[in-house]
Amino acid sequence: MTWNIYLSGEIHSDWREQIMAGATEAGLPASFSAPVTHHEASDDVGVAILGEEPDKFWHDHKGAQINAIRTRTLIGKADIVVVRFGEKYKQWNAAFDAGYAAALGKPLIILHQDEHAHALKEVDAAALAVARTPDQVVSILRYVIDDALPGYTDTADPAQ
Template identity: 75%
Template sequence: MALNVYLSGEIHTDWRDQIIAGADGLDVAFTAPVTDHDASDDCGVAILGAEPDKFWHDRKGASMNAIRTRKAIADADVVVVRFGEKYRQWNAAFDAGYAAALGKSLIVLHGPDHAHALKEVDAAALAVAQEPRQVVEILRYVLTGALPG
């Protein structure tokens, strides 16, 4: 068995790298959003032309990023959504809802401080992890049946 895993959510820490490194040797293919914040914000105007109004500038970028996100979530077997400590990640919440609506296996990753705010998102998930290593162990178990040891 092989898994396609989409890693959605905050872009300010190395949680993706931790999961990818921890899953070395497992039959997992990872995809993710563009994590270069400036490139993600400015892709629309860089490709389609400048916008004098910040709203339309952001809208162009969001629409282009949505093409990538929708495709990656649609192709994923498992969607991992990370909610970080520092910023409100409305896009991450949207990705979690979209994945749940498509019936994707959803793993939510966040610290205990977000448990109340994310209770509905957590309720839609098949697993709620607090550490990237827990996500790796879930993937290992799904693929091999092996418990952590």
């Protein structure tokens, strides 16, 4: 089985690349998908395809609706959803993706630094794991997909 993993959230760092590289290095049977991470393209898709809007609200609304087609479809197909909250910006879209994934019953891994623990307590409560680094996410994936726990050797006799 190839596991489908959706990587949602912050677009200003290389956390996605770190997770994908770690999964590849570990030889995990996983494919990855994500929202459109080119900020301007994501913001302007609605008006680029459907026509200009003089009001910024409707400009953003058109883009959000088209982006939602991708997001909802890929989250729906995902076996695991990872949502990263970055250090800057209020990432309402990431919170929405986490809630949507939780509502669908998708296994959810949240990734954020310690200083956001209080602000994200409700999101964290819906997750099955809360990680602080991309390496921790890769370790979770290794354990879940390949039953591999780093540094653990099972010396018990299976016959007992």
